[in-house]
Amino acid sequence: MYTEKVMDHFQHPRNVGEIENASGVGTVGNAKCGDIMRIYLDIDENQIIRDVKFKTFGCGAAVATSSMATELVKGKNIQEAMEVTNKAVMEALDGLPPVKVHCSLLAEEAIHAALWDYAEKNGIRIEGLEKPKSDVHEGEEEEEEEY
Amino acid sequence: MERLIYLDNAATTKTSPEVVEAMLPYFTEHYGNPSSVYGFAAANKEVIIRQREIIAGVLGAKGNEIYFTAGGTEADNWALIATAEAYAAKGRHIITTKIEHHAILHTCEYLQKRGYEVTYLDVDENGLVDPKAVEDAIRPDTILISVMFANNEIGTVEPIAEIGKIAKEHGILFHTDAVQAFAQIPFNVDECNIDMLSASGHKLNGPKGIGFLYIRTGVKIRSFIHGGAQERRRRAGTENVPGIVGLGKAVELAAASMQERTEKESRLRNHLISRIEKEIPCCRLNGDRVKRLPNNVNFSFQFVEGESLLIMLDMKGICASSGSACTSGSLDPSHVLLAIGLPHEIAHGSLRMTLGADTTEEELDYVVDSLKEIVAQLRNMSPLYEDFVRRQKNQEN
Ligand SMILES: Cc1ncc(COP(=O)(O)O)c(C=O)c1O
Numbered sequence: 067m068y069t070e071k072v073m074d075h076f077q078h079p080r081n082v083g084e085i086e087n088a089s090g091v092g093t094v095g096n097a098k099c100g101d102i103m104r105i106y107l108d109i110d111e112n113q114i115i116r117d118v119k120f121k122t123f124g125c126g127a128a129v130a131t132s133s134m135a136t137e138l139v140k141g142k143n144i145q146e147a148m149e150v151t152n153k154a155v156m157e158a159l160d161g162l163p164p165v166k167v168h169c170s171l172l173a174e175e176a177i178h179a180a181l182w183d184y185a186e187k188n189g190i191r192i193e194g195l196e197k198p199k200s201d202v203h204e205g206e207e208e209e210e211e212e213y
Numbered sequence: 214m215e216r217l218i219y220l221d222n223a224a225t226t227k228t229s230p231e232v233v234e235a236m237l238p239y240f241t242e243h244y245g246n247p248s249s250v251y252g253f254a255a256a257n258k259e260v261i262i263r264q265r266e267i268i269a270g271v272l273g274a275k276g277n278e279i280y281f282t283a284g285g286t287e288a289d290n291w292a293l294i295a296t297a298e299a300y301a302a303k304g305r306h307i308i309t310t311k312i313e314h315h316a317i318l319h320t321c322e323y324l325q326k327r328g329y330e331v332t333y334l335d336v337d338e339n340g341l342v343d344p345k346a347v348e349d350a351i352r353p354d355t356i357l358i359s360v361m362f363a364n365n366e367i368g369t370v371e372p373i374a375e376i377g378k379i380a381k382e383h384g385i386l387f388h389t390d391a392v393q394a395f396a397q398i399p400f401n402v403d404e405c406n407i408d409m410l411s412a413s414g415h416k417l418n419g420p421k422g423i424g425f426l427y428i429r430t431g432v433k434i435r436s437f438i439h440g441g442a443q444e445r446r447r448r449a450g451t452e453n454v455p456g457i458v459g460l461g462k463a464v465e466l467a468a469a470s471m472q473e474r475t476e477k478e479s480r481l482r483n484h485l486i487s488r489i490e491k492e493i494p495c496c497r498l499n500g501d502r503v504k505r506l507p508n509n510v511n512f513s514f515q516f517v518e519g520e521s522l523l524i525m526l527d528m529k530g531i532c533a534s535s536g537s538a539c540t541s542g543s544l545d546p547s548h549v550l551l552a553i554g555l556p557h558e559i560a561h562g563s564l565r566m567t568l569g570a571d572t573t574e575e576e577l578d579y580v581v582d583s584l585k586e587i588v589a590q591l592r593n594m595s596p597l598y599e600d601f602v603r604r605q606k607n608q609e610n
Pocket of ligand 1: 286364390
C-alpha cells in the first residue's frame with residue numbers, strides 16, 4: 067500500500083520529540099478524524115530553522131508526512147519553509163495512496179501553524195502566511211475518560 | 214519474514230487440509246452437473262443432500278431447510294430483501310441493530326430507499342442488545358427482526374434465545390446473522406426460535422465464497438437469484454459442488470471439535486486479555502467480558518492510532534485488524550465501536566485479535582511483548598499522550 071520511502075519514514079521517523087521553549091509550536095488536525103500533528107520550531111535570530119521536532123497521532127501516512135516535512139524545513143529560512151507544501155512532501159515520499167492524500171495536508175498546516183505562533187510571539191509578519199484555521203486548542207482540559 | 218502469527222480469524226481462516234482434500238475430487242473426477250440425468254453426474258445430487266444433513270444436524274434443523282449461497286453476504290441479502298418483498302402486504306417495518314455487519318446494514322439502507330422503515334436498536338457499552346428494547350420497537354407493521362448472533366468486531370454474543378422468544382410471541386419472523394457464531398457456540402434453531410440464519414464457510418476453516426441460509430419450513434420467502442430449478446427453486450445456479458463439499462467437511466470438523474477447541478481458545482483468550490490489562494496502561498477491553506466469542510479479543514489503546522499499530526505489528530509478523538478510520542477508507546472509525554459509546558479518538562486506537570484453532574500461548578506471549586513495545590513507541594510519538602502526561606504533572610503540582 068505504501069512506498070518504500072513512506073515505510074522508511076514510518077519505521078524510522080526523523081525528528082520525533084519536543085523542543086523546550088520553542089520559537090513556535092503548531093498543533094493541527096483533530097482526534098475525531100484520527101490525525102493530530104504537532105510541530106515545534108527552533109528559529110534563530112537570522113530566521114533560520116535551526117531545529118524542528120514533531121509528535122503525531124495518526125496512521126502510517128500521517129507519521130511519514132510529519133517526518134518528511136520536518137526534514138524538508140530543517141536548516142531552511144522561514145520564507146523557504148513556506149514553500150514546503152503538501153505536494154512537495156508527497157513528492158518527496160514518492161506519493162501516497164489516494165485515500166491518504168488528506169494526511170499530507172496536515173503537515174503543511176502544522177508547519178504554518180508553528181510559523182504563525184513564531185510570528186505572533188515576535189510581532190512579525192511572514193509573507194503569504196495566514197492564520198491557521200484548524201489549530202486545536204492546546205492544553206484544553208477535555209473531559210476524557212481514562213481507562 | 215521469519216514468523217507469521219495469524220490473529221485475524223474473524224476476517225477469514227485457513228482452509229484446513231482435510232477440507233481441501235475432500236474438495237479436490239469434485240473438481241477433476243466428480244465434476245458432473247448435479248442436475249444431469251446420467252448416473253455419473255446425478256450422484257453429486259446425493260452428495261449435496263448429505264452436506265445439507267450434516268449442517269442441519271448441527272443446527273437441529275432439517276436438511277431441506279438449508280440453502281447454499283455464495284457466502285454470508287448473499288445469505289444476509291437474501292433473508293432481508295426476500296422477506297421484505299414477500300411480507301410487504303403485512304407491513305414494511307424491520308427491526309435490527311446498530312452493530313450489524315455491513316451485509317445487513319447496507320441491505321437495510323437499500324430497503325429504506327424502497328419504502329421500508331428500519332429501526333436500528335442501540336446497544337449498551339458492552340455491545341449487548343436489550344431484548345426489552347426489541348419488544349418495545351415492535352409495531353403492527355413489523356415483518357422482520359434481524360439481530361446478529363455474535364458481533365464480528367467486539368465478539369459480544371447477543372441474547373438470541375430471548376429475542377427469538379419475543380419474535381415468536383408476536384408472530385414476527387426472526388433472522389440472525391450467525392456468521393461468527395456458527396460452530397463456535399452450541400445452539401439449536403428451535404430452542405432459539407430462529408426462522409432464518411446466515412452462515413459462511415471461510416470463518417470455520419472452510420472455503421471462501423460458500424455459505425448457507427437456513428430457512429425454517431413454512432417461511433414463504435422466494436428466490437433471490439433467478440434461473441434454474443436448483444435448491445428447490447429458491448436459489449438458482451449450478452451448485453458449487455466442491456464448495457458445498459468443503460463447507461460440509463468444515464462444519465463436520467468444526468462441530469466435532471467445538472467443545473475442546475473453544476475451551477482452549479477461551480483459556481488463551483483470557484490469558485491474552487489479562488496480560489494486556491496488567492501490562493499495558495490506559496487500555497480498554499471492548500465487548501462483553503463474559504458473553505463473548507471464545508476467540509475474540511478487542512482492545513482500545515488510548516493515544517495511539519490503529520493503522521500505525523497494525524503496520525508495526527505486521528513488521529513483527531503479527532496479523533490483526535483495527536476499527537480505525539484509516540483502515541476502513543472512510544473518515545469515521547467503526548460503527549460498532551461508536552455504537553458502544555467510545556469517543557472517536559479512542560475508537561481510532563482499537564485492535565482486534567481473533568484466535569484460531571492453531572493459536573498457541575507462546576505466540577500470544579510474543580504478541581503481548583511486541584504490543585507493549587509498540588504501544589510505548591507510538592505513545593512516545595503522540596501529541597495526545599504528551600498532553601496527557603502534562604495534565605497529570607499539573608495535577609500533581
Ligand atoms: C457477521 C458477519 N456477517 C457477514 C459476513 C460476510 O460473510 P461472507 O464474507 O461469507 O460474505 C461476515 C464476514 O465478513 C461477518 O463477520
